[in-house]
Amino acid sequence: MGEEARTRTVHYRIVHLMTGRVRFRVPKLARDPDYAHRLQRLIESAPHVTQVRLKPAAASIAIRYQAQLASEAKVRKHLIRLIQAADVDEGCPSAASSTEAESGNWSELKLPVLATLLALGKEVWRLPIPQSMVAASVAVAGLPVAKRATQSLVRQKKLNIDCLDLIALILSSMQGRWLTPALLLLLHELGDTIRDRTANSSTSRAANLLSSIGHFAWVERNGKQQVPIEEVRVGDTVIVYPGEQIPVDGQILKGAAIIDEQKLTGESIPVVREIGQSVYASTLVRSGEIYIQTERVGNQTRAGASVELIRQAPVYDTRMANYAANIAEVAVLPALFLAGGIWAVTRNPARAVSILTLDFVTGIRVSLPTTFLAALNHAARHGVLIRSGRALEKLAQVDTLVFDKTGTLTQGDLQVVGVKAVTGRMSEMRILELAAAAEQRLTHPLAEAIARYARLQGTRILPRSEWNYELGLGIRAEIDGETVLVGSDRLLKQAGIHLDCFWEDHSYLLEDCQNYPDCPISADASLIYIASQGQFQGTIQYADPLRPESQQVIQTLQDQYGMAVYVLTGDNRKRAFAVASALGIPPTQVCAEAFPEQKAEIVRQLRNSGKTVAFVGDGLNDSVGLAYADVSISFGNASEVARETADVVLMNNDLNGLLDAIAIARETKQVIGQNINLSVIPNLAALLLASTIGLHPLVATVVHNGSAIAAGLNGLRPLLQHHYSN
Template sequence: MDCQVIHSTEGRLRIRVPWIADNSEYTDKLNWLLESLNFVTSIRINPAARSLIVTYETHLVSETIAEAELLDRIQRFGNADGSTDLILPETKPLDRPQVNEWEQLGLPAIALGLALVAAPLEIPPLIIGAAIARAAVPWFSRATESLVVNRQPNVDLLDSLWMTFHTLNGQFVAPSLKTALVGVRRTLRGMSGEEKERQFQQLLNGSQQLVWVERDGQEQQIAYQEVVAGDRVIVYPGDVIPVDGQILQGTALIDERHLTGDPQPVVATAGEDVCASARLLEGKLCIQAKRTGYNTRVGLAFQLLQAEPVYDTQIGTQQAEFAKSAVVPTIFLGASIFALTGTYGPAITPFQLDFGSGIQIAMPTAFLGALTAAARHGVYIRSGRVLELLAQVDTIVFDRTGTLTQGNAVVAVHTTDPSISPTEVLKLAATAEASLNHPVATAIVYAAETQGIQLLECETWDYFAGMGIACQIDGQEILVGGDRLLQQHHVDFSCLQPEIDASTDSYIYVAKNGQVIGAIFYTDFLRPESADIIATLQQLQIEIYVVTEDNPKVANAVATQLGMTPNCVHAHATSQNKAELVQALCHHGKTVAFVGDGINEAAALSFADVSISFASGSDIEAETADVVLLDNDLAGIVEAIALAKRAMEIVYQNAAIVIVPNLAVVTGGIFFGLNPIVNVVTNNFTAFLAEFFNSTRPLLRTRRTRETREQGAEELQVQRGDYQLPITHYPLPMMKKLAQVET
């Protein structure tokens, strides 16, 4: 018997699925599969009744389409034995511990309630004390574990002693209020984390459905999981963009609020980049996929939210070590006060010094918010420690090729003799360079391919980092590289010196059997933004150095174009030279970031405090750099540094928000007998303020790359090939831009 709809109302379907059994793995996968449809709001599976109930958004889909789509998904998913023709992605488990509401809210609420009504109801103190002791079990457990397992006291011991002494003295409200307020904070933290994960998962799942792609000139619908980098994805009004990619055709109005936080729709047109999770409001787009799934911006942000790589920071480690070392002195301070005053109140007040809970929670919240914000804005920062170092960077070393330059060099071939064909020189060079992933190698191979040159096979092949390649082709010994490579192999290249002296281009030699047969001159133009980015970084008091494998003439020209002094641009820089420069700067106390992504920069990247590179492929997790720029734009470096500095400002603000009031009320308790309830309320209020308000403030202003729609304007129609694009009235420059776009 096939599955069928047995009852339906508006926005709700009940579907009988005969093969649903008490198989939790099967039902979990089926639940995930159906929730991945963008119109589905909830799924409730009843294995005993062999049925499920689906609620859906009626404004997104009609009942007929919803029913057909759901039945198709269920049928394609197959039976409980696991047979299916759908490709299920590898989902990442949510390791966040479940909130124990009874432990965190129920027991503390009972204890607080009993404490408040103890006097009028004459409740026996033993009962109230037992309730408080039960609510405080988490503190006692952590304190005991630290003493038994780690052989040292922790801050939970101070809290345990403080609650115990107050309870034994008959002051029940303060300790019970403490357990209640801390329980509320912990519950809100857990709920907030779960809600963020749910939102990110929903953004991902909103894309994980059937997607239209263009293959072999035909539009076809495939499962989202089958989309790969390079596919041409077709997106229609109402659809969620499923990939990060570049628009090939079309103009549309899209909603990017989940990425940028900006509720204003923006116009996107051919040549611009768009990101997964944005919703298409009007128009039609053909997008070339660059990254899919967990490698999209929203996917990377979700992974960071799950992994929480924020507990490796130096400031966090220092704070934790200070908290551990302060426990015993605090106990001695309390004992000393008791010896002098003979009263327990002022003596145990120092036990409420906030060495841990407020600061330790507020710091990771700020770091995690910064990491996820950076990912949504096109900068993938691996951990809180990297973010912390990025805020301290005072020196940046750029490798010129492929970072400051566009990475699409133009080549020209010079031969040493008219009898030597430029085609032969280019063929040998391209054959030798074909295995390298380097902008110059790519340009040489591309030049050969555009001229229809068939590459040969290398019989032997050796790469000399920073110098070039030595290989054997058709029995001929071939060298392709710079001065040092030819000098090392005792090859004279003076015959090309006049051409080299007259040119400001970079070059590599091509030698065959110990004789230079030609040189390939190449020009890799600077990125349009390079000079401005360098100037901006210098305004931030960051020292800039540029390393290049080119000769001093080219290096000086680069310095002039970038507005730098020649002594900051290092010519003839080998891999070893680059690494030595980074090491020397670090040795002089600099916090150094190195920007590069070639194999010649591997050593320098590893020695730098922070390594930065552009995303070289569709798998971001495979990148080795500490900071990966998802967009092909150096502006990401400035944004990353600004975000890191802002995040650290918030961390220090959080510390001040927690520490200053805490010190004030503790001092008041010691010298003026301030009621401990004031201490409890102040400590929890400031911790709450730091964690849930200050740490969650926006860290980056929305980067506006496209014009936004003006409010309250007239609707117009712009013809776009085979469809009409309704748009709102734009300023005249935008109207001209739209009218010129062809799809």
């Protein structure tokens, strides 16, 4: 107790310690919220950790962990490494900087609001406000418009909507009417501010994607020593222990391990890797200890290359598509010539100001961002985070959806789906009882799946005496006076045990058996084999089951929305085609055993064929495909890389949220069409009046601003909807 340390930069002290529980006092927690957030996230994702309680005010973090799965000293050492690792700035913007950016957007409104209030006080409320003060406020508020207009003329050599605004401001100000230019400035600035707030900021999404590979590695250099991952070099021998991520790409020199490659390849079932075989950074050693000769590090690893592909992905303009700018490009010169002609004929500058005021653009500039902002808030209420107006707009146009399989269409966890006993031997319940007893307290995903299934079935867990786990084969144990084997068919064959037919006394491979087509071990299924007392007793079948909602969601996308649905996965062909068949996806739209760079290429090919593509995935292996799609979609509990890459995040971790998101996007597109009509039609009618019989500038401003307000209010309709149904 009371142990103090200082490693690198972060002070810590262990203030309480008992089996399976430790409490640290880390002063940095109290003064650095970003560090506290990073530390909590790192420790929650650490192997064996079951609970994290963080109290920043007390500079305290309490951690519970599974002490039976690893030594106490090793777990504490790993937690201390994480306390130091969390001090590495991941490049994420702080909350303070985000707040400053947001407040900066709204601060642009201060001068137009002040100018409008002064103009109202002078012209409407008849307050004794000096004319010079009102004029100065309008002039200062109009400086950004003048600057943009000047830049357009000088740099781009063309007239834009800011030029029209500037001329209208000057002409109306020359007549001493300050309310008209002040309102014009206020509404324009309000539209721009809302647009900027709605736009997707790339800095707010910045993250160090390579952090998923880890911060440290054990290497052999005059003995074993731990070094920062940046110091590992090609040719180094890296040691990886159970529960740790592999930090480099390379070949195994010594040892063997069961490795979970799901994060990189999408393969849901761990694989055995032995001497001479390749292993990859970001994959997890479930059991075993391996020595790796480093071949690639950092950005050169397969995981690092995936990150680089993401960084090189096409960068879209994250400001939402500004339809108003397109209209303005066409309308500027005609409006200018018309206003000039009317002034030349009538010698009345007020009529010219009316024409310049009645553009079709302001209402669209105000209402479109408002509509998008309302839709984004509406989606958030339904557990769907849409990061930008551009993503919402693209989502309404999507005609092709590409799904990863593992963890996206399936649940991503292995589950037992059935137990089958050989006729005339032991019961299915006894088989499950022996298997659960043999596999108890093992960390392999299949062992955990069998233990969960046994608990659900109310199976008693018998004591296990002597036992021996053989990597990649299974376990041999003494249970209830019986020698029990649980594992692959190779384990039983090595023990000289024949796999018999489930119904007749002969080898299961005898193809003239009438039961052959229905025999579980003759079918192409995922099985665990159980033997006892020298005889084959039965099998336990396991699978990565579909999400409960997958079938209904895929059917809706295909039938109601008319979308083409593809499955793109790193998993093997057998399981990929089985999932596609269960969901009604044509086999021609399935691609299996695809690495991240292949996923990116397939997405590019679909886009180049003229399709608007959305990609749905949840892992590091999906992040490249996500980056290259028109719209990228992930889950709230997905890997950090996938979440940061995604345009749309389903926070409820339910594919039904995808249907909500698409429906909201399409409804938003309809509202935008209505807003364009509300902005264009009144201004067009007023423009005809101003060009023929004349229209007072204030009336023109009311029509112009009124249509903008009406369109803006219409755009807020989604915020008034408290319930949504597909």
